[in-house]
Amino acid sequence: MVKATKFATKTVALVSILALLVAGCSGNSGDNGKNGTNGGSDTAGGFNKEGLPIVNEPVTLDVLTVRWGNMGDSFTKNAWLQELEKNSNVKINWQVMSSNDWGEQKSVMLASGELPDVIFGNLAFGDSDIINNLNYFRPLDEYIDQYMPNLKAAMEETPEMRKISTFPDGKIYSLPARLPSRPVSANQPVINKAWLDKLGLKAPETVDELYQVFKAFKEQDPNGNGKKDEIPFSNSGDIEMQLLTSFGITNLRGNNMMIKDGKPEYFPISEEYKEGLKWVHQLYAEGLIDPETFTQDNTMLSAKRQNPDAPLIGFSYQWTPDAVFGQWSGQYETIAPIAGPDGKRYQEGDPNGLSFRRNEVLITSFNEHPEVTARWIDQFYTGEASIQNFWGAIGTAIEKGDDGTYSLMAPPDGISADAWYWDNSLRDFGPKYASPAFEKNIKLDTSTGDGLKMELDKLGKEHVTEPFPEVMFTAEEYQELPTLTTDINSYILSTRAQWVTQGGIDENWDAYVKQLNDMGLQKLLKIYEDAYNRYMKAE
The missing domain is CATH 3.40.190.10 (Periplasmic binding protein-like II)
Incomplete structure (x- = not known):
């Protein structure tokens, strides 16, 4: 298994990459989950389909996550994570990468053809990374159905969870999150x-x-x-x-x-x-x-x-x-949104809430314990697990009341609430599900941090516009999109800057629209419309 030090390699000779690629293709399960839940060796190692521990004998998983800047790995000291490791018998070798140089590291990793067992957080791999390398990732539909009752129930209660996770081929390769106590309004x-x-x-x-x-x-x-x-x-x-x-x-x-x-x-x-x-x-x-x-x-x-x-x-x-x-x-x-010439107020955001995320977890085809991994991930999809992986553990950052409510504790002097939450938890990244019913038990201080944002949200939420949904594109569409959007977006930005600083929009508007069409705008719009229609038809 490739370890963190190897992932951090800055320069790899082409011959080494090719050698690793061959080894990766021949030396791992590599079936992309085609054998369903029989692709691993969990049943031979004291695997328990229900309850804890998940396995009778310890299993170690390599889990890679990418953090902003130099945030480091302090979140691994989260008491809930440590308790899960002890109770599940699943040991985690955390491999924490910085977003500062992840782009180069990601390219090397994908070229090497060898990945860790689990990828945590949507900073690591986006839609195009996954779709263009599907043989590296296991389809998870059968695992959800057989080994992930918490996530399965969440998807039934909140269909958006399944909808945003379904790829164009109808399968689920990455798992979603619904963050707790998120507003409807953006900035x-x-x-x-x-x-x-x-x-x-x-x-x-x-x-x-x-x-x-x-x-x-x-x-x-x-x-x-x-x-x-x-x-x-x-x-x-x-x-x-x-x-x-x-x-x-x-x-x-x-x-x-x-x-x-x-x-x-x-x-x-x-x-x-x-x-x-x-x-x-x-x-x-x-x-x-x-x-x-x-x-x-x-x-x-x-x-x-x-x-x-x-x-x-x-x-x-x-x-x-x-x-x-x-x-x-x-x-x-x-303040409230500024009303426009039509007398209406508009606010950027999402009427469904800014809580949904996708690509928060991937199980790779290199993982020899997919059933164990699925059960381990499923432990994150409860209300208590979610808030402890968003703010910090109960007793550290959260106080649980006798009445079943949860209140955020004050951060230490000199540390902002947001920084403290990032130190104590996975925060925005990783699997989570806080249901609307569970959220009613969360008490937030409305004078600071997330509580303040939820209070300010009341000024804008009724005016939030409907955004284009978080659609997915096919591999073929991803091949066309960069060519189209690079030129078109650059032209839009340059003309917008010119019109703001120099004016002349009326005189140049028709030529501007014609130029966009000449650059392939209609083909771009067809891609967006096709992706939108697929999304709307998804269950």
């Missing part, structure tokens, strides 16, 4: 309340009112330092897209698709997109949007947000208002 509008109060203004409710507030922020010195250094609006990412939310345009999946009136719509060629960009250009032309919008990096933006002498930014879109502004965080508050 929400955040404004400097201290500036509003000083200028005698109320929080804006429409795009016209927002324009007037931006003008006041720019011209009336709300930070009180005697300088005209206020920036009415600045943020990271495609901030022009954030402003287009008021025009009913959201892009939760990052693919320029959304659902409008029950049908898929490609919004970069919509009238709302066109009219919205005219408004954004007006803001830019009058100096109401950060002039460094298209050139600044996160370091520059962070310096503005946390300027030591005075707050500089009046408005942005954030997960919570205390997320990024440092010492000035107390001046900011989240």
Whole structure:
């Protein structure tokens, strides 16, 4: 079995890769689960189909997971994980990778043709990685049916769990998660309340009112330092897209698709997109949007947000208002979505909740104990297991009340709640299922962290637009998508930047749409529509 040190190899000679590929193809089970639940050797080693321990004699599994940056492996000390290891007799050799260099490591691993027993978390392998390497991963339908009663019940109670996990061939290769206590709204509008109060203004409710507030922020010195250094609006990412939310345009999946009136719509060629960009250009032309919008990096933006002498930014879109502004965080508050020209409010998010994940667990075809592994994974799909792998163990990060409720404990001094949860748990990654009924027993502090976000969600949840669903593409579609999207998306971004900074959208609109069609837009839309139709037909 390949170990962590081997996975971390930075350079591999081509001859070594080829040798490993041959060895991997001939020296492992390699049947991609074609033999069903008879593909492993579990029944010969004291395997128990029910109850604990899962096996009478210890079995060790190599489990790889990818974490953000330099988060490390502190989560492995989670008391629930350690208790499961003791009670199940399944020992885990955790192989923790950093997202910083995972792309290179992943390529080497896939080229070598040899993988660990289990992959945890959707940072490791995406849809295309799986679909293009199906022989590396076991189909899991039979394992779910025979060895995973918790997940099976979750899929019956919440059909979306099965729907998002079903691949175009009708099989399930990776397992999903439903995270606990997740909001419906994504990033929400955040404004400097201290500036509003000083200028005698109320929080804006429409795009016209927002324009007037931006003008006041720019011209009336709300930070009180005697300088005209206020920036009415600045943020990271495609901030022009954030402003287009008021025009009913959201892009939760990052693919320029959304659902409008029950049908898929490609919004970069919509009238709302066109009219919205005219408004954004007006803001830019009058100096109401950060002039460094298209050139600044996160370091520059962070310096503005946390300027030591005075707050500089009046408005942005954030997960919570205390997320990024440092010492000035107390001046900011989240407000309701800004109504557009049609009088309606729109909020980016998902009416079904931002709780569903797929590709959270894969059992590889190199795994010699698939039944044991399936039963081990199934232990994660209970309410108590899920919250302990999202926030931390009961007694460490969670307090269980005599009335059956669960409350989050305060983090140690000097540590943010979010950082503490990541240290104590798998957090966003790995298998989980917190049912709607179980969530009612979770008590969150509404002044901070996840509890604060759930409270702020009340401002936006009724206005959330319907995003394009988390569809899957076929191997053939994945071959075409990069060619189409690379050129098309680049052209859309460049024209959008030009129209925001220089204007001219009316004069150039027809030529823009024609150019997109010449670049293969209709073929791209056909791929999206086919994937959408498959998704909607899935059970």
